[in-house]
Amino acid sequence: MTALLPAPAADVDAVARNRVRRASRRRVVVTVLAVLVVVTFVTTLMVGRTFYPLGDVVRVVLGERVPGASFTVGRLRLPRGVLAVVAGLCFGLGGVTFQTMLRNPLASPDVIGISSGASAAAVVGIVIFSLDGTAVSTIAVAAALGVAVLIYGLAFKGGVAGTRLILIGIGVGAMLTSVINYVLTKAGQWDYQEALRWLTGSLNGTTWTAVLPALVALLVLAPVLLGQAKNLSALQLGDDAAAALGVRVERTRLIAIVTAVGLVAFATAACGPIAFVSFLAGPIAARIVGPHGSLLVPAALVGALLVLVADLVGQFAFDTRFPVGVVTGVLGAPYLIYLIIRTNRAGGSL
Amino acid sequence: MTATHTLTAQDLTLGYGERTVIEGLDLAVPAGAITAIVGANASGKSTLLRSMSRLLAPRAGQVLLDGRAVHRMPAKELARTLGLLPQSPLAPEGITVADLVGRGRHPHQGIFSRWSREDDAAVAAALEATQTTELAERAVDELSGGQRQRVWIAMALAQQTDLLLLDEPTTFLDVSHQIEVLDLLTDLNRRRGTTIVMVLHDLNLAARYADHLVALESGRIHAAGDPSAVLTEDCVRAVFGLDSRVIVDPVSGKPLMLPIGRHHAEAPVPAEA
Incomplete structure (x- = not known):
């Protein structure tokens, strides 16, 4: 091994000190985010048409029978809250993985049509084939993977350029949205709420049957993705530079795509494509933690927080109850416009 | 000092898609020296460098590091011995x-x-x-x-790493920064014995800084060896299709190539060989 001239101990200390400072700042931010997620989650269990104090909520969660609270908290609020957290984590992880890998904030799965693929398959499965539960999740995941492969294939022209993939993805997404619209018009008895679930995402009427597949997907896929965190960070330097650092680029990309698509698809099958959460979580996390280290965990927590807060706002801030996706959509759309204006000014091709 | 490593290419054929860029190339990188690869655009310089650092799998032949095929070595193990700075890496x-x-x-x-x-x-x-x-x-x-x-x-x-490969490390730099980078690489080589292989566009800087000069001509090695032996008027004509005069650089004693175009050439243009 090449022995570089050793640097003075003081310089080594300075390097170590700055690195530790960055790492501890990051740890503080992640801890604060995690605490906020827990606090908001508990709040969603307490508030509603009837308020239950923390003590009641804890007793219900621990399995005790509390008159009134057992039903309202245990049956209605708990699955809804858990799905909000699980879906938020899934969307956050899936979104930031694509954004990191394609080095473009516009490349999130909900912008490039992957969520629409899962949504369209779920709607077709439910409305036309009367499927439910695991079957819906399965076809949603298969469709999302299929859309990912389709977009990748259409964008492939001696290598995949990020911009081309994004434009093709937006086109494919628009086609799939019209499929969803068409199928929903065929389902005459479906009400407005149900339609919105598949177009913008909703947590209304969440049951444990819907939560379970998404929860299992998160527990299985998230660790696999987190295992690739360092390799994904290296990919930010470009494929060649990453390969020169000993990263197996194609393998990393394959694992990342499959796990990220899986996470987004399972979450979408459970609650619809909650608008713009995948798209927003990564950039917000980057703004908070800065450019150092992997964004996977911070983005996942931001995703969960976004869904929880948006659902609270949608339920209680207005006279009408809005599905969570309407609220996140209102937040996300201006950011999308801002990004497009900014890249236009910078002379980017998008 | 560093362990000496041998890096060789044997009967190497490389290409992208249908296009063959390099065919049947043999190359031995001298250990502990600075090697510069020069050649016209699209002559396969970067392709060769990418393959030597396992970024591009060979169609035929192999690249051997200490007798082992680099494309069969574990990625991280190779990356501890051989480093590559690609042409345009991205900073997050x-x-x-x-x-x-x-x-x-x-x-x-x-x-x-x-x-x-x-x-x-x-x-x-x-x-x-x-x-x-x-x-x-x-x-x-x-x-x-x-x-x-x-x-x-x-x-x-x-x-x-004991070996460092660099793809055009001086591109987009002004002349003083080019010299700064090449001096730094020379320091590395002389003080630490790092074997350096770099693709360079500037023939004269390549001749000055390299111990070993490799001239590529459409995927084949036209000449390789000491810069004084390699950088000749004939070589420049064969590799770049350009008439030139090669004189001794009064600063370094290495060969210095002066291109002869259609204009501003007072000296008589040599007849076509």
Whole structure:
């Protein structure tokens, strides 16, 4: 091994000190985010048409029978809250993985049509084939993977350029949205709420049957993705530079795509494509933690927080109850416009 | 001093899609020396460099590092012996110099392993060697082109490899920064014995800084060896299709190529050979 001239101990200390400072700042931010997620989650269990104090909520969660609270908290609020957290984590992880890998904030799965693929398959499965539960999740995941492969294939022209993939993805997404619209018009008895679930995402009427597949997907896929965190960070330097650092680029990309698509698809099958959460979580996390280290965990927590807060706002801030996706959509759309204006000014091709 | 490694290409054929870029090429990189690869655009210089660092799998033949085929070596193990600085690596937005240089430690770390004193020492030594210690906490985006190139070289140094391959490390730099980078690489080679292989566009700088010059001509080695033997008027005509005069560089004693175009050439143009 090449022995570089050793640097003075003081310089080594300075390097170590700055690195530790960055790492501890990051740890503080992640801890604060995690605490906020827990606090908001508990709040969603307490508030509603009837308020239950923390003590009641804890007793219900621990399995005790509390008159009134057992039903309202245990049956209605708990699955809804858990799905909000699980879906938020899934969307956050899936979104930031694509954004990191394609080095473009516009490349999130909900912008490039992957969520629409899962949504369209779920709607077709439910409305036309009367499927439910695991079957819906399965076809949603298969469709999302299929859309990912389709977009990748259409964008492939001696290598995949990020911009081309994004434009093709937006086109494919628009086609799939019209499929969803068409199928929903065929389902005459479906009400407005149900339609919105598949177009913008909703947590209304969440049951444990819907939560379970998404929860299992998160527990299985998230660790696999987190295992690739360092390799994904290296990919930010470009494929060649990453390969020169000993990263197996194609393998990393394959694992990342499959796990990220899986996470987004399972979450979408459970609650619809909650608008713009995948798209927003990564950039917000980057703004908070800065450019150092992997964004996977911070983005996942931001995703969960976004869904929880948006659902609270949608339920209680207005006279009408809005599905969570309407609220996140209102937040996300201006950011999308801002990004497009900014890249236009910078002379980017998008 | 470093262990000496042998890096050779045997009967190497490379290409992209249907296009064959390099065919049946044999090359031995002299250990502990600076090798420069020159040639016209699209002559296969970068392709050869990418294949030597296993970024491109050969169609036929092989690249051997100490007798082992690089394309069959574990990726991280290879990355601890052989480093590559590609032509245009990307710096993540807002990343600091120290953090970017730290990325060079990737092949020395496990998936979840923590930073060691050794990692910090390698980063500090790389910053020192490239005179970027003062820039350590600055954002890479804010640096000048020359500073940025030194930072990328620092990242490659933090990787602590005995062989370092660089694809056009002086492109987009003004002349003083080009010299600065080439001097730095020469320091590395002389003080630490690092074997250096670089693709260079500037023939004269290549002839001055390289111990071993390789001239590629459409995927084949036209000539390889001591720059004084390789850089000749005939070679320039064969490799670049350009008439020239080659004189002795009064500064370095190495060959210096003066191109002869259709204009501004007072000296008589030699007849077509």
